[in-house]
Every structure is written in C-alpha cells, then in structure tokens.
Amino acid sequence: MEKRENHTKTAICGIINVTPDSFSDGGQFFAIEEALKQARKLIAEGATILDIGGESTRPGSSYVEIEEEIQRVVPVIQAIRQESDVLISVDTWKESSCRSSSKGWGPYSQ
Numbered sequence: 001m002e003k004r005e006n007h008t009k010t011a012i013c014g015i016i017n018v019t020p021d022s023f024s025d026g027g028q029f030f031a032i033e034e035a036l037k038q039a040r041k042l043i044a045e046g047a048t049i050l051d052i053g054g055e056s057t058r059p060g061s062s063y064v065e066i067e068e069e070i071q072r073v074v075p076v077i078q079a080i081r082q083e084s085d086v087l088i089s090v091d092t093w094k095e096s097s098c099r100s101s102s103k104g105w106g107p108y109s110q
Helices: 032-044 066-083 095-102
Strands: 013-017 049-053 087-091
Touching: 013 032, 032 049, 032 066, 049 066, 066 087, 066 095, 087 095
Parallel strands: 013 049, 049 087
Antiparallel strands: none
16 A cells, blocks of 8 residues: 555535435435535534535435436535535536536536
C-alpha cells in the first residue's frame, strides 16, 4: 500500500437525504426548502462537504427510477449552489444520476 502524505485538515461531511423514507432523518429534508435549511445549518456547524442522496438504502426500501432520483437531487444542488461553493458529493450508484447532478460545475460538466 502506498503511504500518503499526512493531511492536517479533517473534512466534515454533512448528509442530506432527499427521500421521503430516509432511515436516518425520517424524510425531514424531502422538500427543497427544508434541504436548503439543513445545508445552511450543516455548513454553519462546520461541514466542508455535503453528501446529497436521492434514494433510500434502508432495508426494504424501493428502487427509485433514475429520473425521479435526478428530480430529487438536482434542484437541491442548484439551490445550494445559489448560496455556497461547498464541496458536494452525490450518493448514488447510477451513472446518469451522477452526470446529471454534476452538470455545469463538476468533472462531468461536458
């Protein structure tokens, strides 16, 4: 294993689940305005990364179609981007969701 340089800064990642059935927050941040309020709170508390998820991974959760996941995640990212340049990660396993989520500001913006 390659030894890496020791970094002095620790990143804090805030999680925002934009699902109606989130196991961690009970769907509190499903609405865009609620997700944005949570983003503001997490950034104020020191988060340097926000992880946005649009599909629940709780046991027994239902599959979310790609378009639905995009409709959940992208508007939240756009709202956050209006106010902050905080680093954003998208919690997805779907390439199309990843590409749509990063259009215009991420590595897949082309």
